[in-house]
Amino acid sequence: MTPDSREFRGWTRKHMLSLGELSREEILHVLDTAEGFKEVSTRSIKTVPTLRGRVVVTMFFEESTRTKMSFMLAAQRLSADVIDFSEKMSSTQKGESLLDTARNIEAMGVDMMILRHPAAGASYHLSRQIGCCVINAGDGTHAHPTQALLDLFTIREKKGRIEGLNVAIVGDIAHSRVARSDVQGLIKLGAKVTLVGPPTLVPRAFEQLGCRVTHDFRRVLPEMDVVNMLRVQSERITSNVFPSTREYVRLFGLDDEAVQLCRPDVLIMHPGPVNRGIELAATVADGPNSSILRQVTNGLAIRMATLFLCQQAAAA
C-alpha cells in the first residue's frame, strides 16, 4: 500500500524527515496547520504557549543563518526553550560520531532536535537511534522538507491551487536538496514539474521520478506558472560542471529579457540566498512577480506547524 492510498486519520509522525514519506493528505495537513500559525506573527504579542516547557535544540553542522534563525524563532513563538549546538566540523574530523553527539544532547533532556547536516540521510540515521523528535533542516543533497513545504504553501497562497500548475525548477538540480523535496511535494499535489539546467547538473534519472528534463530554458519559460530558481553554489563554479558563470547566466539565468517570455502572472521563487546577477537579475529578484521575501515569512509559519505537529505526535 502506498502512503497516498492510506486514509488520513490525523498527524501521527514525531519526525519530519522527507516529503517522500508523507502522503498528499499529510502534506496538505501541514499547510493547513501553517495557515493557522500565520496569524500569530501579525499579533502584537507574537507567542502562543503550545510548546511551553519543551526543549528544542538546533544542531547545525553546516552554515545556514536564515534557516536556523527561522527555526529558532518558530520554536520561540511556540514558547519552547531553544538552545543551539552548532559545529562546522564533520563528526569524522572531530572524532566523535554524530550519533554520540546526539545521544549526549538527548541525555540533557531535549524534546526535539532540528538537524542540518552535510550527509544525506543523517536525519534518518539519528531518528532510528534516539528517542526525541528529529526535524530535518537539510541533509546533504537529500531533503529539505520544511523548505519544500513553505514553497508549496507560497504557491498555494499566490496561485490558489497547486494541482495542474506548470512549475520549472532551474539550476543545480543534482546537488539540490531543495529541488528533490520540491519535486516530491509538487508531484504529490498534482503539479507538472520541469527541471532545467545543463546535463552536468540535471541527471536524466529525474525523468523516472516523474519530471520532465530540459536544457532549453527560454523555450519552456512561456508555459510556466511558477519558476523556482536555485542558487548557484560557488563550489560548482570551480568544479568544472559548466564552463563559466558568464555562459551560465546567458543560458540559465532569469533576467528582464527572459521574464518578457513569461506569463504576466508568473510566480518567481528562490530558496535564498540569491546570487544577484547570476541566477536572478536584481531587478527580477525585487520585481512584482518575485515571492522571495514572502517565502521567508511563510517559512516561519510552516516551521511552527511542523514543530507543533511532531511534538503533539510524540506526546500522544
Next chain:
Amino acid sequence: MSQSILIRGGRVIDPSQQIDEVTDLLLAGARVDAIGKNARRSADCVIDAHDRIVAPGLIDMHVHLREPGHEGKETIETGTAAAVAGGFTAVACMPNTSPALDNDSQVEFVLRTAARNGHCRVYPIGALTKGRQGKELAEIGLMVRAGAVAFSDDGDGVMDAGVCLRAMQYVGMFDRLFIQHCEDKSIAGKGCMHAGVVSTRLGLPGIPALAEEIMVQRDILLARGAGARYHVAHISTRGAIEMIRAAKQAGVRATSEVCPHHLLLTDEACETYDTNFKMNPPLRTRDDVAACIEGVRDGAIDCLVTDHAPHGAQDKEHEFQDAPMGIIGLETALPLFIKALIEPRVIDWLRLIDAMSTRPAALLGVNGGTLKPGTPADVTIINPAIDWAIDAGEMRSRSRNTPFDGWKVRGRAETTIVDGVVRYNAGR
C-alpha cells in the same frame, strides 16, 4: 596430530575428476588417500556423511584479513576462524592492509602469522604498485619468491594505463594472476552507492556502472597485448560481464568473480541509509543482478568469492556517505550462493564446487580444488538441507557488518578439514 579419517557414505563431488556420486573418502594424514571402494578401510576416525556433500575444501580468493594495521576489525586468526566456519579451507587475502602488502617482508609476515595463528591456509595477494598508489611497480618478483600467489591493488584500480600495462607484463613474467579492482576514479568520484534512480532520490553521490566498465574494457585491450592472465575482481555490471564474455570468446585470458550480494541485492536496499548495504562495487540494479546470475550460468563468471571486508560497528555507525565500504561474507557465502544459484537451479552442485574451489585453485596456481589421491587433505562437508537463520551475533569474525542478519537460509558447512585436521565441526 593428523590421523586417518574415513568420510563414509557422502555425496562426493569433485569437479577436477568430474565425480558426483555417493561413496567413501579416506584421508591419511595430510593427504587424500582414496575414493570409492579402495577407501573402505579402517581409520582412526569415521565421519558419517549420509545426506551430506563431501567436496574439496572451499577456497575464497577475495578476502580482507585486515592484519597488519586494522586488527580491531579482523585478524588473521579471527578471519581464518570465520573462514573455516564458513567451509573454507583456504583464503587469498588482499594487500590493502596498513602498511600495504607491497614487499617480500610483508608477505612473509602474513604467511608466518597464518602458520602460527591461522585456522586455514592463507595465500597472500601482493600489491601491484608501491603503497597501492598506482604509480611505481612494487617488488613483484621478490613477493613471488616470498609466496604471493597473485597481484592486485584491490580497493583501488590502477588508473594510469601505462602503469597498468607494465604491471600486467611484469606479473605475466611470473605467470601469476593479475586481479583488477575495476573502478575509474575520475568517474566514480566520491560516489557511495550505484548511480541511478535510487541514488538520485536519496541525494547520495553515485558510482556509475560506467566507472567499472570503462576499466574492464581498457584492461581487456591491455591484457591482450601484455599476454597476462587477467581477472576482474567482484564484477557487478551487465556491461562488464558482456565484455568479459566477449573477451573470452576472442581468446583473451580473462576471468572474473562475483560476490553473493551482487546476486541477491539491489541498490533499492540502500533506501534506509543502512550502511551495511554500502560496499564497493555498490549494489546495482535488478538488470545487473540478472546479468551476474546469467554470467555464472554460462561461465562468463568463473569464481564465487566473498570480498569479506570487516568493519567495526563504530566504523559503520556513521552517516552513509562517511561510512566505510564493505561487508563480511565468509560465514554466509555458502548458504547465500545456494540460495542465489542452487535453489533456482541456475547451476548444479558440481559447478558450484567448481566455482568455489577448483577454479580458484587453478587461477591462483595453488594446491586444492581436488580430491585426487595424493593431494592435500582439504575437505568441506556440507549439509545441503539444514534450514537456519543467519545471526550476526554468532559469528566468529571480529566484525558484524552483514546485511544478511536474520535471513532464513538453507545449507551450511558442517565439517571443515584442513591438511587432514578437523578445524571446524558444527554441533558435533
